[in-house]
Structures are given as structure tokens and as C-alpha cells.
Amino acid sequence: xxxxxxxxxxxxxxxxxxxxxxxxxxxxxxxxxxxxxxxxxxxxxxxxxxxxxxxxxxxxxxxxxxxxxxxxxxxxxxxxxxxxxxxxxxxxxxxxxxxxxxxxxxxxxxxxxxxxxxxxxxxxxxxxxxxxxxxxxxxxxxxxxxxxxxxxxxxxxxxxxxxxxxxxxxxxxxxxxxxxxxxxxxxxxxxxxxxxxxxxxxxxxxxxxxxxxxxxxxxxxxxxxxxxxxxxxxxxxxxxxxxxxxxxxxxxxxxxxxxxxxxxxxxxxxxxxxxxxxxxxxxxxxxxxxxxxxxxxxxxxxxxxxxxxxxxxxxxxxxxxxxxxxxxxxxxxxxxxxxxxxxxxxxxxxxxxxxxxxxxxxxxxxxxxxxxxxxxxxxxxxxxxxxxxxxxxxxxxxxxxxxxxxxxxxxxxxxxxxxxxxxxxxxxxxxxxxxxxxxxxxxxxxxxxxxxxxxxxxxxxxxxxxxxxxxxxxx
Numbered sequence: 001x002x003x004x005x006x007x008x009x010x011x012x013x014x015x016x017x018x019x020x021x022x023x024x025x026x027x028x029x030x031x032x033x034x035x036x037x038x039x040x041x042x043x044x045x046x047x048x049x050x051x052x053x054x055x056x057x058x059x060x061x062x063x064x065x066x067x068x069x070x071x072x073x074x075x076x077x078x079x080x081x082x083x084x085x086x087x088x089x090x091x092x093x094x095x096x097x098x099x100x101x102x103x104x105x106x107x108x109x110x111x112x113x114x115x116x117x118x119x120x121x122x123x124x125x126x127x128x129x130x131x132x133x134x135x136x137x138x139x140x141x142x143x144x145x146x147x148x149x150x151x152x153x154x155x156x157x158x159x160x161x162x163x164x165x166x167x168x169x170x171x172x173x174x175x176x177x178x179x180x181x182x183x184x185x186x187x188x189x190x191x192x193x194x195x196x197x198x199x200x201x202x203x204x205x206x207x208x209x210x211x212x213x214x215x216x217x218x219x220x221x222x223x224x225x226x227x228x229x230x231x232x233x234x235x236x237x238x239x240x241x242x243x244x245x246x247x248x249x250x251x252x253x254x255x256x257x258x259x260x261x262x263x264x265x266x267x268x269x270x271x272x273x274x275x276x277x278x279x280x281x282x283x284x285x286x287x288x289x290x291x292x293x294x295x296x297x298x299x300x301x302x303x304x305x306x307x308x309x310x311x312x313x314x315x316x317x318x319x320x321x322x323x324x325x326x327x328x329x330x331x332x333x334x335x336x337x338x339x340x341x342x343x344x345x346x347x348x349x350x351x352x353x354x355x356x357x358x359x360x361x362x363x364x365x366x367x368x369x370x371x372x373x374x375x376x377x378x379x380x381x382x383x384x385x386x387x388x389x390x391x392x393x394x395x396x397x398x399x400x401x402x403x404x405x406x407x408x409x410x411x412x413x414x415x416x417x418x419x420x421x422x423x424x425x426x427x428x429x430x431x432x433x434x435x436x437x438x439x440x441x442x443x444x445x446x447x448x449x450x451x452x453x454x455x456x457x458x459x460x461x462x463x464x465x466x467x468x469x470x471x472x473x474x475x
Contacts, residue, residue, distance in 0.1 A: 003035040003061075003107030004473050007097055007125075010135075011115040012041045012085060014048050015274070018244045019137055019212060019364065020115065021052065026242060028061040031466050035107050037063045039096055041089050041118075044069050067092040083198070086120050093124050101128070108473040113210065119202025130472060131207035133237075133465070138363045139213045140221035140238055141391050142384050143203070144173020144231060149187050150200035151230055160190050172228040173221040175395055181405040182390035184383060208235040210465065212242050212363065215457040216447040217370065217396065237461045241367040241448050243346065252344035255298060256351065262296055265355035265438075268427050269374070271300040271343050272360040276381055277313035279304065281417060283324050289423035291329065295431055296336045296353075300343035301325075315341030349374050356430030358402065358423075361388040373445035375399060375437045377426035379418070381408045398441045402426030 006027070010020035017040065024036045040049055053064045070088035072081050101109050112125035112132040125132035136143055148171050152158040163169070168177040180188070186196045203209065215222045215238050222238055225231045259267060270286065272278075278286070283301065290297050302313035303320065321339065322330065330339065345365065348354055349372040357369050358377045366388055369376050376399035378389035386407060392399035402423055407415045432438065451458040 002473075003033055004110035004469055005100060005107040006034055006036050006110055006469060007100070007112045008036055008038040008135075009093065009112065009114045009118050009121050010038065010040070011117040012043045012082070013046075014052065016115050016117070016135075016137055017049055018052055019242055020113075020135060021056070022242045022244060023113075023135060023210070023212075023239070024062060026239070026462070027466070028059075030462060031470075032061070033470060034466070035061050035063070037065060037096075037100055039093055040064060040066045041085065042066065042069055043085070044071055065096055067096065080195070082117060083120070083195075086118055090121070090124055093121060094127070097124070097128060110472040111469045114206075116203065117199065119199065119205060122202065122205045131468070132205075134203055134206040134209045136203075136209050136211045138211075138384055139366075139388065139391065140211050140218040140225070140236065141171075141173045141395065142363075142387050143209060143211060143236070144221055144224055145171050145178070145183075145387060146200045146203060147234070148172060148230060149183075150197065150204070153193070153197055154201075160188050160193050164188055172224045172231055174391070175220045178387070178390060179404075182386045184387055185407065185409065186383075204234065206234070208237060208465070208468070211236055211238045212240040212367065213238045214240050214448060214451040215461075216451055217444060220395070237465045239458045239462045239465065241371050241452075241458075243368055243371060244364060245346075252347055255338060255340060255344065256347060258338055259298070259348065259351045259353040262353035264352045265433065266431070267296045267298060267351075267353045268293075268356040268358060268377075268431055269298050269300075269343075269345075269348050269354055270358040271298075271345055271348075271365075272302075272379070272381060273362045273365060275312055276360050277302045277304040279413070280324050282414070284326055285418060285420045286423055287326050287329050288420035289427060290337065291326075291333060292420065293424045293427040294336070295427050297333075297338070297427075298343070298348060299337065299339045300341065300345075301339050302341060346372075356427065358426065358430070361385045361392060361399075363388060366392065367448075370398060370441060370444050371448045373442045375430050375435075375441045377402045377430040379403050379423075379426075380406055381414075382410075396440075396444075397437060398444060400426055400429040400435075400437055 008020055008024055010017045028034050067089055072085055109130055111130050113135050114121045114132055116134055116136045122132040166180050168179045171178050186192045225236050303316045304313055305311045346368055349368050354374050357374045359365050360381045361378050378399050379402045380386045380389040389404045393401050403418055450456050
């Protein structure tokens with residue numbers, strides 16, 4: 001039997017590649033009639049994706065092709081640079097797909113699945129006369145927000161300057177009015193406007209959008225896509241939660257051993273994702289809050305990159321750590337906490353000792369916190385994290401607030417210093433043993449596990465998606 005060939009195009013870099021590969025595995029494990037080829041686009045002179053692609057088990061159903069490297073225009077900012085790289089790769093994608101379709105052992109080309117930032121590749125899918133689905137790595141409510149604001153910009157001639165004059169906004173995928181300060185920078189900053197319009201328009205060109213979320217979590221948002229006139233007509237497939245695996249390391253063993261000695265739900269985990277870091281003043285406020293709260297803690301503290309660069313944070317040397325923390329902090333807290341660099345996040349959240357999570361509210365971290373049943377204290381930094389923080393606290397009630405409007409601008413600093421008393425309050429609240437938030441998270445944790453099993457909503461949506469793909473080769 002010939003298989004249905006599905007071409008996946010993740011955006012450059014590791015972040016979206018890992019979740020794309022996890023989704024690819026989910027599809028082929030569900031239906032052996034599918035064959036997936038992942039076309040990997042690399043940033044020039046980087047090898048970070050190789051670790052993941054080389055570790056994949058050899059399989060007839062999953063094939064990875066590294067596309068030839070293309071050079072970037074010099075000194076371009078991230079949005080235009082990404083667009084230029086993707087445009088330059090269109091010819092390579094066409095050639096790779098043509099080769100797939102001419103080889104006898106391959107199946108019938110049935111569909112493209114493109115990352116949310118690679119929607120210009122939908123043009124290539126159209127040339128091959130197959131549908132293109134977008135893989136959206138944020139939530140359904142945020143997807144609806146993008147589409148609604150695109151309508152405001154394009155249909156109603158609103159611009160970012162006018163948005164900033166509003167205090168809140170009615171958005172169909174949210175049950176509550178959304179404060180303007182909870183919108184992402186991409187829709188509030190004039191210089192990002194053309195990038196946002198192109199990106200959101202690309203989403204609307206898709207034949208359907210696969211979302212890493214699940215209906216039980218975002219029921220209002222999911223229903224808005226079948227009930228609101230602005231959203232009806234764009235099929236969505238919430239098939240999550242798709243969690244990223246993480247490598248086990250020696251460092252992880254040390255911290256897990258320490259957690260083994262702590263009582264259940266007693267430890268607050270403080271971690272801000274792969275790009276989160278703070279200057280010395282903010283680090284001292286966090287340290288003061290942690291110490292004053294008396295809570296047991298694991299704190300992933302990273303060293304900021306040089307100003308004006310795009311490189312991710314790195315780990316401090318011990319000699320540097322002593323200088324950025326208040327004098328004597330490590331000695332005074334040695335019995336109750338650990339300050340570490342990179343953190344094995346999923347392993348820590350899965351540990352029974354984890355009781356709360358001070359988080360930047362990236363969507364992967366949000367799904368992990370829900371899956372493992374650990375309440376979040378919100379502290380957003382970039383991208384759509386302010387919107388996620390608002391959704392968690394106000395819509396889903398699975399988080400407590402440290403801040404909703406804290407924001408770090410690209411190549412700029414944060415908008416304010418978050419004081420120790422505010423942080424301490426969040427730590428105390430998130431560790432509350434019998435709070436409503438903890439009950440809600442535990443309930444949603446059970447639902448997040450059941451939704452992927454037979455009869456669950458994500459299981460069913462995945463089935464609908466596979467039916468649509470298979471229909472392409474039977475027509």
C-alpha cells in the first residue's frame with residue numbers, strides 16, 4: 001500500500017523543531033499509512049538542530065532532510081531576516097518535494113504542515129496542488145487574538161497607535177475583555193506592524209490550523225471558531241498537549257536527588273525559559289523575595305547576553321554568581337534551596353516535591369505546568385507571554401499573578417523593576433496547599449492526560465486531521 005506523504009516545514013532553530021518532531025511522531029504512531037518528511041531550515045553557520053535530528057531513530061515513516069544553507073542579508077533585524085531566509089529557501093523546498101514525488105518508493109504527496117512562522121511555504125503547497133496546514137505552537141485563544149487584530153488592522157483600518165489608546169479590547173476567543181497591556185509587542189509597536197500583518201495573513205491562507213492545546217483547557221476559545229462570524233470557516237485541530245522530551249543529564253540527577261528529600265508540593269521552581277535572564281538589580285529583588293518567603297526553592301538563574309545581541313543567556317560561573325546575588329545569600333539558603341543554571345524543567349515539574357512554578361508563561365512551559373499539575377505564578381517577558389499570563393490568571397484560573405504587564409523589548413530593557421514584596425506575595429500564593437488555583441490545576445492535569453487517549457477530544461481532532469489528509473490520496 002502506498003503511503004500518504006506529508007511534508008513538514010518547521011521554522012529555523014531548535015525551539016519549534018522539537019515540538020514539530022514530537023507532533024510528527026504522534027501522527028505516524030497513530031496511523032501507519034502516513035509517511036512524514038521533515039525539511040529542516042538552518043540559520044547560517046549553526047549546528048544546534050543536528051543534535052535533535054541525528055538522535056531520531058531510523059524509520060521508514062519519518063525522514064529528515066537538511067536543506068542547503070542560505071546566507072542572510074547583513075545587519076537585518078529578526079523579522080525581515082527570517083522572511084528573507086524563508087523566501088530564499090522556497091526553491092530548495094520545491095526541489096526536495098519534487099524529488100520525493102518522483103521516487104517510486106515514496107507515497108502520494110498528500111499535504112504540507114508548515115510552522116506558524118513559515119506560512120509563505122503555503123505558496124509551494126499550492127504549486128503541488130495539496131492542502132497546507134499550519135502547526136501553531138501557542139494556544140487557541142492567542143490564535144483567535146491574532147486573527148481578530150489582523151481584521152482590525154486590515155478591514156477596520158485600526159493601527160497600533162490607536163490600539164495603544166484603548167485600555168481593553170473585546171476579542172472573540174476570550175470570554176473576558178483583554179487589557180491592551182496584555183497584548184503582544186508585535187501588535188503594539190509600529191515597527192512590527194508590517195511583519196505582524198504578513199504573519200497573520202499567512203495564517204488565514206491555511207487549509208486548517210493544528211494547535212498545541214486541547215479543548216478541555218480552552219473550551220471558550222475552541223467554540224469561538226465554530227460560532228463567531230470572524231472565525232468560522234478556518235478549521236482548527238487542537239491536538240495537544242504535545243510536550244517536548246528533554247535529555248537526562250548528570251546535573252539533572254543532582255537536583256532530582258535534592259528534590260527527593262523534600263516534602264510533597266513544598267518547593268517553588270523559578271525558571272524563565274531558554275531566553276529569560278535579568279540584570280543585577282532584578283536578581284537581588286528575586287533573592288530577597290525568596291529569602292523572605294522562607295519557601296524551599298529551585299532557581300534557574302541565567303547570565304544575560306551582551307546588550308544588543310540575539311544570543312541566548314548562558315550559565316554563571318560560581319565566582320560570578322556570588323557577585324550578582326546578595327552577600328551571603330547562598331550560605332543562608334543552603335538548607336532550603338538550590339540556585340542552578342540550565343534546568344531540566346519537565347523533570348522538576350514532574351517531581352512530587354514541585355509545588356509552584358514562577359514562570360515566564362511561554363506556551364510549552366504553560367502546557368507542562370498543567371500536565372504535571374503545578375500552579376503557575378505569572379511573570380511574562382516577551383512575545384505572546386503577556387497574553388498567556390492574562391489567559392492563565394483571568395480566563396483559566398490556573399495561575400496566580402506576580403505580574404501581567406512586565407515586558408522586555410527586543411534589544412531594550414524591561415519596562416519596570418518588579419519589587420521583592422510583589423514577588424514574595426506570588427511565591428506565597430502559588431504554594432497555598434488548599435487554594436482554588438491548585439484544585440483547578442489538578443483537575444485540568446487529569447483532563448490533559450485523558451484528552452490524548454481514545455475518546456478524548458485531542459484524539460478525535462487528530463483523527464479528523466488524518467481523515468482529511470488521507471482523503472487527498474483517495475480523491
